[in-house]
Amino acid sequence: MNPTPETTADRTHAEGADAPALPTATLRREVTAADTARTFGPTFPEAASTPFVLGLAEVACHEAVAHELAAGQITVGVAATISHQAPTPVGEILTAVATQTGRKGGRRTFRVVLSDAAGQCAVIEHERAIVEARLISDRLDNRPRA
Numbered sequence: 001m002n003p004t005p006e007t008t009a010d011r012t013h014a015e016g017a018d019a020p021a022l023p024t025a026t027l028r029r030e031v032t033a034a035d036t037a038r039t040f041g042p043t044f045p046e047a048a049s050t051p052f053v054l055g056l057a058e059v060a061c062h063e064a065v066a067h068e069l070a071a072g073q074i075t076v077g078v079a080a081t082i083s084h085q086a087p088t089p090v091g092e093i094l095t096a097v098a099t100q101t102g103r104k105g106g107r108r109t110f111r112v113v114l115s116d117a118a119g120q121c122a123v124i125e126h127e128r129a130i131v132e133a134r135l136i137s138d139r140l141d142n143r144p145r146a
Helices: 050-068 133-142
Strands: 024-030 073-084 093-104 107-116 119-132
Touching: 024 050, 050 073, 050 093, 050 107, 050 119, 073 133, 119 133
Parallel strands: none
Antiparallel strands: 024 093, 073 119, 093 107, 107 119
């Protein structure tokens, strides 16, 4: 997945007018045949797969906080709860709106609402960790291979 992020200029506010602004990002991508559940087998529908929906949400969450990362840092997903409520067919634009809901140390939590022309199709609660990219590369290089 290589969507071009469209990061919102507006910030969503937490509860109350005095609450600090929460980072948000919006990402849009047209669903292609390669993004569908059908790629996992002929019995699955030609609609955006749950892994694709989660991937789009992950990138939107990363984009929401990318401005606060230091050189060499990235965010990685560590947990997700997905409610995939409706299918999005090939050719439709799927939009993910990620809003940070919490932060503790290097962890960030988000609520992501995904929609298409027909309306809301998924809601994801997601947690990401801020890490050094080099450490992830080192772990991949040193991971035992089968």
